[in-house]
Amino acid sequence: MSDQAAPTQLAEQGRWSETWGAFAKNKAAVVGLVILVVLIVVALLAPWIAPHDPVAQNLDLRRQGPSGDAWFGRDEFGRDILSRVMVGARATLLAAVGSVLLSGIIGTIIGVVAGYRGGFADSLLMRSMDLVLSFPYFLLAILVVAVAGPSLRNAAIAIGITYIPQYARVVRGATLEVMGKEYVEAAHASGVRGPRIAWKHVLPNISAPIIVITTVGLALAIVGISSLSFLGLGAQPPSPEWGAMLAGGRQYVASAAHISIFPGLAILVTVLCLNLVGDGLRDTFDPTLR
Template sequence: MTLAAHDPSPRAPLDRRAWLLSDTPRSALQARLGQAYASWIAFRRNPLALVGLAIVLLLVLVAVLAPYLAPQSPTAQDLAARLQPPSATHWFGTDELGRDIYARIVWGSRITLTIVVLVVVIVGPVGLLVGTVAGYAGGWLDTLLMRLTDIFLAFPRLILALAFVSALGPGIENAIIAIAITAWPPYARLARAETLTIRHSDFIAAAKMQGASAARIVLGHIAPLCTSSLIVRLTLDMAGIILTAAGLGFLGLGAQPPAPEWGAMISTGRQYVLDYWWVAAMPGLAIVVVSLGFNLLGDGLRDVLDPKQR
């Protein structure tokens, strides 16, 4: 064993950096890692994007560690301590039933994160599939799918979500379904526009000459190229998803009491807003901060992932 193998000099990090940023990668793995590292370098140059990433990561940590951050029950009532102002005992005060608002906000982050994740998991693939199929197939199928998309886009998202929730019934599951049904059309439009720009490319023609089916071309070649733009749009729209879910909760059509959903907390606290401002202000502040975090993160991802911004 030579001494060079144990050399503690800082050349090793520099060598790794040079390996990642090499102009002539020797493998597909090196190329992917290099591209990811270059994207991270570009992303961290935006301080506001880093703030957004920190807020989103904080939301995830709060949701995961809720039993440890707020061990008290978010639904436990203490009428003797109702409408207490923020203090060392109750950091965010208590509501009209004596429930700790801090605990309800911490546990409510799980509901918010669940809504965002489930809606994104549903609308992302649906919008990508509809848009890429319409853009690649063209003809009557493109016309049919785009006219269906236009029907959904003709109505404001919240109004259409209210209609679907009213038909399905109140509840967090139905609220997620309603938001997902109304949220996919913009992504279908975006995926179709991306598909129209690449469907006549040389590599698509080469894939056809090799006998690739339409499904393989769409799923294996076109859809991956549309994914980055879709991720950017999804991140930017997460704030809208949160606000729509909070709006449904505010109207009593989302999560039902005593679930600590932020919109429902604002709804119950609005009648006390003049004398006991913290009842509605604290969950409202949580919605503002999380929405701001997703918007800042989306702006940073757009600068990194959107080819038009490079």
């Protein structure tokens, strides 16, 4: 390691340590992060650790309540709900991540270009985002799925499209703020232009709001994808997915409430934890809130 690289690495480690220390002061955010890590591990290992085949039917055990063999009970086809919730976590979380990646990449590019270029480009891009925002977000998602066809992938794409304007507006505002900083003006003065300034000087310094909005966006994506699946526009039977499981159990709420309760709790806990982590990250990256 060179003499110049060592101080840089130590400074980077110090920044990460300071950031984690500020985040750790928010106990609710730390609890939310721990639960999220557990959920992610379960989702990744679900095919191997699920106690039963999530699509195997046993009609003799239809709507059976929680027991030692099936901790969450069985659904309307006698399938193990615990196994379906575990495997469904994999499907729901992957779809939400894909949705946020789509909206995040496109929205960030639009926001950076609008904030950096300004003028006509800024007006054109932001008015385009206003046009998308003029449609009710969930109605627009339903329209996209109706055109593309019902599937979990198309549901994720639809939700991703509807969330692009939020990313673009947040990133544009952060870019405009960064463009007035001394280091950007110095880069301009030294002859650096275009994409290089955006890549080296703008993006690294607007990462904080992007991280925060991504966390919140994941929570919204889970709710949106589950809602589309609940309406029959997302995951199709017999694929386990939290929203589709809720839809399957809605007609048995009075006689076998556990069919809907456990996938509903999975959505509730995941979204709550993401919001707690998002609040913690917001407080961490905004010095005025510490």
